[in-house]
Amino acid sequence: MPGPASGAPPRPQEEPKRAGSENLLVCLDPSPFSIPLIRATQRIADAQQAKWFAMYVETPSHDRLPRENQEQVAQALYLAAKLGAQAIKVSGFRIGDEILAFARENQVSKIFVGKPYARRWRRFLGLSLVDHLIWNCGPIDIFVISGEGEEALPVPPGPKPRLRLKEYLVAAGGVGVCTGLAFILFPYLALTNLAMIYLLTVVIISSFLARGPALFSSLFSVAAFAFFFVPAYYSFAVANTEYSITLLVMLLVSLLVSGLTARIRHQARVARTQERQTAALFGMSQNLTAMNSLEELLQIAVEQITRIFDCRVTMLMPGREDKLGIRAGQPFVDDDVREGMVAKWVFKHGHLAGAGTGTLSAVKGIYLPLIASQHVIGVLRLETHQPERILAADSLRLLEALGSQVGLAIERENLSRQAQAARLQIDAEQMRNTLLSSVSHDLRTPLTVIAGSASSLLEGEKNLDADTKHELAQSIYEEARRLDRLVYNLLEMSRLQSGEVKLNKEWNVLEEVIGSALTQLDPQLHDHPVSIALPADLPLVQVDALLMERVIINLLENSMKYTPSGTPLKISGRVQDKEIFMTVADRGPGLPVGQEERIFEKFYQVAPGSARGAGLGLTICRSIIEAHGGRIRAANRPEGGAVFSFTIPLAEGAPILDKHLPEMQKNHRDEADHPAD
Amino acid sequence: MKPIILLIEDDPRIRRFLRASLVTQGYELIEAGTGREGLALAASRVPEVVLLDLGLPDMEGLEVIKQLRSWSEVPIIILSARGQERDKVANLDAGADDYLTKPFGMGELLARIRVALRRAAPAEEDKQEAFYSLGPIRVDVERRLVFRGPEEVHLTPIEYKLLSVLLKHRGKVVTHRQLLKEVWGPSYVEQNPYLRIFILNLRRKLEDDPARPQYLLTEPGVGYRLREA
Structure with a gap:
């Protein structure tokens, strides 16, 4: 049946009214009259600007209702929610008490109920809901609404009488067996003890069978007892008044027992179901909180639901342009365009639909909306051959609970991702600010020197002696170099941070990398004697030579900046646990205690504003070393000065040092014989 | 002009x-x-x-x-x-x-x-010099002998070839690829690690401090350059 929920043309969802002082409550029952009842209540609520509730009390008998009626309840609740009510479903035994308790808790002033349809004898006994409400409502007004004059409704077929013939037979048989036993024991036992045997039978029967057969068994056993064992025998006539009291008490006790037993069984069943649901929900929530990506989360949710309901599960979520697409779970054959349409409808309306439900049931899948706090964020599709197994009240409730848990988990994940993005943005902002303040200072100092020296040269062309001119030109050159390094470090930093740098790893000789770094630093190194201690057989390493050179340059520059001129620097390296362990040590004042980690932070300077650099050199070192899978740290030497150490993992298959390659030698000889020039 | x-x-x-x-x-x-x-x-x-x-x-x-x-x-x-x-x-x-x-x-x-x-x-270009000298290093091209100060340095044939290619291009950068091609042949142009090992050995034989070479310079990421005189 195409189209939205029966008799419920979609209306724009309205916020529950909060302006009015009144709270209204409409009581629903599993009949088609609930819908006109809801409509009527809505009109009144709207007119009075009142907040209203729609409530259904699920009694043990709810499970015995035919599917159509159960679906009617769901439809009614959904409609009420859509029309602005707060839809509530509670379980309980006495509908009237539950309603009144809720009404008192929520300051409800008016209760709307449908025209009573209770059977005449109940009405006569004052057992109808309306009577109960009216007698016990206190200050609350009760309105009885008749369904007449409302729009025509598709009235589903009435409740089918469900004769549990087999159970009645079992009950009768049980009483029969009991009667046989009583015959055997009759000579030995007093009459009251025989009655006890019958009561025991009733208890046993009613603890296994439904309420009807249980009642039947109690009546039947009293009748059998009266007929066979109460004088006058083989007749229902009672010889003694005392016996009639015995019979009456027996009847009442057995009726009570069968009723109580049925209730206990219901409670036990509810408890079992709740336990199962709680376990499933707990498992789900535990699994969902452990996830750290949306994909993982969806995957786990689908697996979990698949396991609980034993069916094919698919998670549909809107992708680009809000088009629903499969995000996790089993793909389904969507050659039936209706599947997609139903999914879309469910996504739009936030209401269960599909196979086995009362809405858009001509498809194979059951579609459940995944509702987060604000809106529908996805659709869960379940496909099975027995949709009614999933749509049974208990499992549907579990499914809905799981669905809302998944929905909230997804939303939480989305929110945390947004928060993460916001944090990154703030980080970037902060970095930009620090960068600007740090760089503007560090740029300005050399620029001042350059501009000043150059203008001195221009102005005093004639007055300056050759030495001064040379000195000025020299400082222009040096400051320009400094600026160049600063700009390079900044660019390198942003490249490294953005992950743009692809390591160009090759087998390299560390001695050469260090040598190249020293050559580049040569003009600055005259104040600091550098000694190098490397074993001659240090193996080749797989590194990006340019980046590794940058590490050495930055470490040396850093040491030079913070140590007095003339103090020595020492570079050493050795193999240690499948790594190369390199150190750059100085004899300077050492690091401030406790700052050994912080110095690797971006823009961190031991003495801020000292114009010694932008505080990027060590950060770059750390990025490069970590990209190579090594570690870098700084410490103070016990004998004074600081030591920076880093590791480079040794890779397998390094070309071997000091061994000439035969084929190359051979090739060389060939070439030597025929020199190619 | x-x-x-x-x-x-x-x-x-x-x-x-x-x-x-x-x-x-x-x-x-x-x-x-x-x-x-x-x-x-x-x-x-x-x-x-x-x-x-x-x-x-x-x-x-x-x-x-x-x-x-x-x-x-x-x-x-x-x-x-x-x-x-x-x-x-x-x-x-x-x-x-x-x-x-x-x-x-x-x-x-x-x-x-x-x-x-x-x-x-x-x-x-045409005139083949008989001697090259780089600081203390002297190369006798005709006799294929290399001296560091007064002492003769024994180079393997491939080390000598490497040195002579660098000498031919002295003062100019030579890429790894060019060196490999000229010394070992076209099929070895990807063998950078071996080139590095030979350069290291050559430095150890010719330079005072191989870790801080004065003549056989590294051009980072590009190749090598023999300092011009």
Whole structure:
């Protein structure tokens, strides 16, 4: 049946009214009259600007209702929610008490109920809901609404009488067996003890069978007892008044027992179901909180639901342009365009639909909306051959609970991702600010020197002696170099941070990398004697030579900046646990205690504003070393000065040092014989 | 006659400072702002050296080199920004002779130009020198002997070949690929690690402090350069 929920043309969802002082409550029952009842209540609520509730009390008998009626309840609740009510479903035994308790808790002033349809004898006994409400409502007004004059409704077929013939037979048989036993024991036992045997039978029967057969068994056993064992025998006539009291008490006790037993069984069943649901929900929530990506989360949710309901599960979520697409779970054959349409409808309306439900049931899948706090964020599709197994009240409730848990988990994940993005943005902002303040200072100092020296040269062309001119030109050159390094470090930093740098790893000789770094630093190194201690057989390493050179340059520059001129620097390296362990040590004042980690932070300077650099050199070192899978740290030497150490993992298959390659030698000889020039 | 240098560079400020310095140094400088203009000038004026900037507005530096190389052997010195090592190598392998990284000092530029001019001079090209000397290092080409100070240094044949290739290009950068090709042959051009090992050994035999080489210099990410005298 195409189209939205029966008799419920979609209306724009309205916020529950909060302006009015009144709270209204409409009581629903599993009949088609609930819908006109809801409509009527809505009109009144709207007119009075009142907040209203729609409530259904699920009694043990709810499970015995035919599917159509159960679906009617769901439809009614959904409609009420859509029309602005707060839809509530509670379980309980006495509908009237539950309603009144809720009404008192929520300051409800008016209760709307449908025209009573209770059977005449109940009405006569004052057992109808309306009577109960009216007698016990206190200050609350009760309105009885008749369904007449409302729009025509598709009235589903009435409740089918469900004769549990087999159970009645079992009950009768049980009483029969009991009667046989009583015959055997009759000579030995007093009459009251025989009655006890019958009561025991009733208890046993009613603890296994439904309420009807249980009642039947109690009546039947009293009748059998009266007929066979109460004088006058083989007749229902009672010889003694005392016996009639015995019979009456027996009847009442057995009726009570069968009723109580049925209730206990219901409670036990509810408890079992709740336990199962709680376990499933707990498992789900535990699994969902452990996830750290949306994909993982969806995957786990689908697996979990698949396991609980034993069916094919698919998670549909809107992708680009809000088009629903499969995000996790089993793909389904969507050659039936209706599947997609139903999914879309469910996504739009936030209401269960599909196979086995009362809405858009001509498809194979059951579609459940995944509702987060604000809106529908996805659709869960379940496909099975027995949709009614999933749509049974208990499992549907579990499914809905799981669905809302998944929905909230997804939303939480989305929110945390947004928060993460916001944090990154703030980080970037902060970095930009620090960068600007740090760089503007560090740029300005050399620029001042350059501009000043150059203008001195221009102005005093004639007055300056050759030495001064040379000195000025020299400082222009040096400051320009400094600026160049600063700009390079900044660019390198942003490249490294953005992950743009692809390591160009090759087998390299560390001695050469260090040598190249020293050559580049040569003009600055005259104040600091550098000694190098490397074993001659240090193996080749797989590194990006340019980046590794940058590490050495930055470490040396850093040491030079913070140590007095003339103090020595020492570079050493050795193999240690499948790594190369390199150190750059100085004899300077050492690091401030406790700052050994912080110095690797971006823009961190031991003495801020000292114009010694932008505080990027060590950060770059750390990025490069970590990209190579090594570690870098700084410490103070016990004998004074600081030591920076880093590791480079040794890779397998390094070309071997000091061994000439035969084929190359051979090739060389060939070439030597025929020199190619 | 003054040697003619063609400068292909789009930034007028860099042109200005190069003009000032190079003219003072006794070169005649002709300037082009685009690759096309530069190629036209290279054909009409026949310069002795070309200085080529890699960031031209109209064409890739590599394209200029290829077109120029299709009909001219003029030495080309690339002016590049830092961090373009791969470009540099590609350009050098495509036929450029040397490179300078911006910012560069005039001393470096003049040295590069001197080396390029010497290579371009055909008279000197033919003349095989019998002796080379680099500080304490002397190479007797005819007898294939190498001395460090008064002592003879024993080089393996391949080390000698390596040294002689570097000597042939002395003062000029030689890429890893060029060295491998000239020393070992075309099928070894990817064997950078072996080249590094041989260079290390050569340094250990020739340099005072192999970790701080004075003659056999590393050009990071590009290749090696033997210091010119």
